[in-house]
Amino acid sequence: MSIEAQLFELREFARKENLEIVETFQESRSAKTPGREVFNKMMEKIESMENVGILAWHPDRLARNSVDGGRIIYLVDQKKITSLRFSTFWFEPTPQGLFMLQVAFGQSKYYSDNLTQNVKRGMRQKVRRGEWLTKAPFGYVNNPKTRNIEPHPTYSKIIVRAFLEYAKKSHTLVSLADFLALHGVTTSKGTPLGKASIKRMLTNRAYLGFVKHHEEWFDGSFAPIISPKLFEAVQKVLATRERPRKTKTGHNFPFVGLFRCEECESMITAQWATGKCGGKYRYYRCTKKKGKCGQGYLSEEALVAEIKERLQTISLSDENTDYMLKRVEEFEQEENHSSQSRVQNLSSKVKASEEKLDKLVSVYLDGDIPKSVYIKKKDELMRESLALKEKRKDFEHSGNNWVEPLREWILDTKQANFLSSSADFHEISSFVKKVGTNPTVRDKSARFGAPVPSEFVASRRALGKVLNCDPTGNRTPIPSLKSLCPNR
Numbered sequence: 001m002s003i004e005a006q007l008f009e010l011r012e013f014a015r016k017e018n019l020e021i022v023e024t025f026q027e028s029r030s031a032k033t034p035g036r037e038v039f040n041k042m043m044e045k046i047e048s049m050e051n052v053g054i055l056a057w058h059p060d061r062l063a064r065n066s067v068d069g070g071r072i073i074y075l076v077d078q079k080k081i082t083s084l085r086f087s088t089f090w091f092e093p094t095p096q097g098l099f100m101l102q103v104a105f106g107q108s109k110y111y112s113d114n115l116t117q118n119v120k121r122g123m124r125q126k127v128r129r130g131e132w133l134t135k136a137p138f139g140y141v142n143n144p145k146t147r148n149i150e151p152h153p154t155y156s157k158i159i160v161r162a163f164l165e166y167a168k169k170s171h172t173l174v175s176l177a178d179f180l181a182l183h184g185v186t187t188s189k190g191t192p193l194g195k196a197s198i199k200r201m202l203t204n205r206a207y208l209g210f211v212k213h214h215e216e217w218f219d220g221s222f223a224p225i226i227s228p229k230l231f232e233a234v235q236k237v238l239a240t241r242e243r244p245r246k247t248k249t250g251h252n253f254p255f256v257g258l259f260r261c262e263e264c265e266s267m268i269t270a271q272w273a274t275g276k277c278g279g280k281y282r283y284y285r286c287t288k289k290k291g292k293c294g295q296g297y298l299s300e301e302a303l304v305a306e307i308k309e310r311l312q313t314i315s316l317s318d319e320n321t322d323y324m325l326k327r328v329e330e331f332e333q334e335e336n337h338s339s340q341s342r343v344q345n346l347s348s349k350v351k352a353s354e355e356k357l358d359k360l361v362s363v364y365l366d367g368d369i370p371k372s373v374y375i376k377k378k379d380e381l382m383r384e385s386l387a388l389k390e391k392r393k394d395f396e397h398s399g400n401n402w403v404e405p406l407r408e409w410i411l412d413t414k415q416a417n418f419l420s421s422s423a424d425f426h427e428i429s430s431f432v433k434k435v436g437t438n439p440t441v442r443d444k445s446a447r448f449g450a451p452v453p454s455e456f457v458a459s460r461r462a463l464g465k466v467l468n469c470d471p472t473g474n475r476t477p478i479p480s481l482k483s484l485c486p487n488r
């Protein structure tokens, strides 16, 4: 009942019982902790008077802590309070009545202690059950039998594709909306989804298998659609694109934004030009934004020829790469049996993370931190814990963290070999973007570094550390390139 309704009922009660109301006190602060202002004022007043009574809704309105309760009982003992009436609780100032009152105050305290416990228990239970009780988010369907959701057979796959495309940076939010529309994912009017909807989709933690309950995410008991690794990769791309950047002209030059001028360190840009015979061609030149620079331009063909030459130097023949891939597989098998201790290590990290989360919930329920901080911290912890679990799963399967990067490096050299004779400039560009370090142009020649395997694996591990909170300190050494392939 609202305070107004309680007051109304109490006035009615007083009228029926012929009680005269001297003064009305309204306390909005919870009676849980001592030190309520209005309550103290009321008690002081009573102490200065004789033969008064208190009319209250329920003992728990008067006192829900033992200090306030004790003060009232003391005044009853002192005969300052000669009558205590409650509309929902009967009391007489006799020893039995006092005893009952003490019980009532005690019960109120118990009730409020219990309430906190119940809220905690309720939350834990929800966390434990992890069911999705409302309408399924896009990509899931409700299953009335299990009272839970499950991935939609086709839409969930489309979502995975969308995440992959976005992580590869091959789409903007708008072009991703078009991509989804092609696959039948549209608004109810049949138009492509808006940018905000796409962003909501790419950040929806339900796809990680989390369940939302009032602004807050819990571990769900349904199947996730997106792996934590992919989810975090997408968040990273979203974060880098958060700052609005000047969009490039609609020309879509494949190598714009990739190279810097070696002389003045300005970016290399591109433009169309008309040749002597009237044909149009594209050329690249220094933007000269950092001041004086004596560099000329070079045609796209010349640039591509330069890049391909560089690709050839970092590529390996298929014969070599196939041999190396086979060796890696052997290494992998040797490695697998030593993974057990690392899995255990990860398990304890998972446990620690979960304990942290538990503590956070307690701290929040005790009112020690504001909700906004709690929500943010909780999101971090949940994602961390999930990433750790995923990492543990990876270990259980493969047992090490250098095999995949090494394999990726070998496949890159294989791809470099393939691209050195390809005509797909965009593919060449995105490959250089991926493997090339510090791409520069000077005197019509293009350069970029390519990592040797140990560097590559190390950088991938560093990336893994960011993505997966890789906790293992002791790692097996990466095999040397010689041991992989004597020819190189």
Ligand SMILES: [Zn+2]
Pocket: 261, 262, 263, 264, 265, 266, 286, 287, 288, 293, 294, 295
């Ligand atoms: Zn320059």
